[in-house]
Amino acid sequence: MKILKIAVIGSGGREAAVIKKILESGRRANIYAIPGNGGIASYAECIDIAATDISGITDFCKKNSIDYVVVTPDDPLALGLVDMLTSKNILCFGPTQAAARIESSKVFSKNLMKKYNIPTAAYETFNDSTSANAYLKDYFANGHNSVVIKADGLALGKGVIICTSLEQAQSAVHQIMIEKKFASSGNQIVIEEFLEGPEVSVLSFCDGKTVVPMVSSMDHKRALDGDKGLNTGGMGAIAPNPFYTHDIACVCYNKIFLPTIAAMQQEGFPFKGCLYFGLMLTEDGPKVIEYNCRFGDPETQVVLPLLQSDLYEIMLACTNGTLNDTLVKFSAGAAACVVLASEGYPESYEKDFEISGIDKVEKDVEVFFAGVRSDNNKLYTNGGRVLGVTVAAANLNSAVAAAYKAAQSIEFKNKFCRSDIGKTALERLSAN
Ligand code: AMP
Ligand code: GLY
Numbered sequence: 001m002k003i004l005k006i007a008v009i010g011s012g013g014r015e016a017a018v019i020k021k022i023l024e025s026g027r028r029a030n031i032y033a034i035p036g037n038g039g040i041a042s043y044a045e046c047i048d049i050a051a052t053d054i055s056g057i058t059d060f061c062k063k064n065s066i067d068y069v070v071v072t073p074d075d076p077l078a079l080g081l082v083d084m085l086t087s088k089n090i091l092c093f094g095p096t097q098a099a100a101r102i103e104s105s106k107v108f109s110k111n112l113m114k115k116y117n118i119p120t121a122a123y124e125t126f127n128d129s130t131s132a133n134a135y136l137k138d139y140f141a142n143g144h145n146s147v148v149i150k151a152d153g154l155a156l157g158k159g160v161i162i163c164t165s166l167e168q169a170q171s172a173v174h175q176i177m178i179e180k181k182f183a184s185s186g187n188q189i190v191i192e193e194f195l196e197g198p199e200v201s202v203l204s205f206c207d208g209k210t211v212v213p214m215v216s217s218m219d220h221k222r223a224l225d226g227d228k229g230l231n232t233g234g235m236g237a238i239a240p241n242p243f244y245t246h247d248i249a250c251v252c253y254n255k256i257f258l259p260t261i262a263a264m265q266q267e268g269f270p271f272k273g274c275l276y277f278g279l280m281l282t283e284d285g286p287k288v289i290e291y292n293c294r295f296g297d298p299e300t301q302v303v304l305p306l307l308q309s310d311l312y313e314i315m316l317a318c319t320n321g322t323l324n325d326t327l328v329k330f331s332a333g334a335a336a337c338v339v340l341a342s343e344g345y346p347e348s349y350e351k352d353f354e355i356s357g358i359d360k361v362e363k364d365v366e367v368f369f370a371g372v373r374s375d376n377n378k379l380y381t382n383g384g385r386v387l388g389v390t391v392a393a394a395n396l397n398s399a400v401a402a403a404y405k406a407a408q409s410i411e412f413k414n415k416f417c418r419s420d421i422g423k424t425a426l427e428r429l430s431a432n
Contacts, residue, residue, distance in 0.1 A: 014297035016368035039369020123192035146210035153185025208270030236421030345384030353413035
């Protein structure tokens with residue numbers, strides 16, 4: 001069998017999970033991580049090209065006859081890497097630049113949902129601060145006591161501001177539109193109603209016309225236990241999400257997933273790749289909080305370990321439009337991922353501390369490297385989120401317990417993790 005050359009763009013725990021899953025199929029493949037990290041280097045060849053260097057990546061893939069490219073992070077997708085690779089006849093997984101707007105422009109995604117009656121928070125869009133402020137004044141005068149202000153474009157996950165007074169809301173508008181806190185991402189804003197309810201992440205495979213949801217999951221976005229502290233890139237995840245019942249899944253499939261994929265096709269931007277539905281289960285039914293045009297992190301670190309089918313086959317089917325004929329099967333078990341971070345994250349933190357104990361973890365533990373560099377066969381911390389410790393087990397209780405046990409045996413100075421990953425989910429399960 002031919003040895004496939006597969007490039008995976010990105011450098012986080014999510015990319016580590018994608019690479020490990022591709023390798024698990026037993027297929028003979030050489031994986032190139034662009035740029036990868038010092039931990040990923042133990043199972044893939046890391047290539048020192050930035051994930052946003054569209055022409056650099058394309059040249060590398062062309063020169064090295066890469067068979068398939070998985071474009072994982074949002075930036076290269078928004079910059080059109082898939083379009084560029086496709087124009088050079090290189091097969092790849094991910095949406096075109098136009099389809100990636102479902103994440104890179106909240107104005108685009110909100111207007112899409114409105115046009116196609118896909119349930120989401122009520123909203124208005126603005127391209128100047130004067131009219132936004134006037135709208136907010138009326139909004140609070142009409143008895144509302146909270147509102148959500150969102151920058152239109154990508155903002156490193158920080159472009160959403162929840163406000164509980166007119167003053168806060170107007171200050172958010174000022175920061176985004178006048179001070180340009182998120183640069184041109186704040187040229188337009190979305191102002192939307194504040195929703196309440198459990199949040200669920202559903203990643204899905206899409207080939208432009210077919211959508212296949214993966215097992216559901218739950219992120220833990222805040223830095224501290226009890227969902228306190230600042231928002232982070234995600235401190236841990238579990239799958240499946242017990243709030244996402246079979247009935248709710250059916251509603252989501254019919255009212256959100258299928259209509260979204262049909263809408264994108266209808267608009268002339270068929271979505272291929274992984275479409276991430278960020279949902280809130282409100283009293284009025286499930287609503288879309290956000291779309292991401294890519295695998296979520298850390299959700300991917302719990303979802304992919306539960307995938308029993310061949311990831312590369314599925315991704316290729318997404319590219320080729322044959323997803324309908326492809327088996328996508330998940331195990332009936334559960335998975336938990338505890339992120340080990342550098343103390344101080346998501347604000348300032350120290351790095352360059354040696355990581356030890358990886359060799360002590362049990363065989364069934366997956367360690368997905370993120371902010372890690374290697375030097376002389378030793379691993380050192382090199383980022384805020386250092387690594388994710390995942391265990392897949394028969395049930396969530398066992399998965400959480402085993403992930404924490406492994407997390408304890410891995411050591412580095414200033415190691416920090418939440419101690420309640422999976423707690424809400426386990427409470428929900430025991431209440432059933
Ligand atoms: P996003 O960057 O779009 O993922 O939003 C970040 C987080 O803000 C979400 O995960 C929610 O917790 C929260 N959020 C976003 N929109 C709303 C909303 N309309 N109502 C309540 N919370 C929201
Ligand atoms: N876990 C949220 C994200 O990937 O954006």
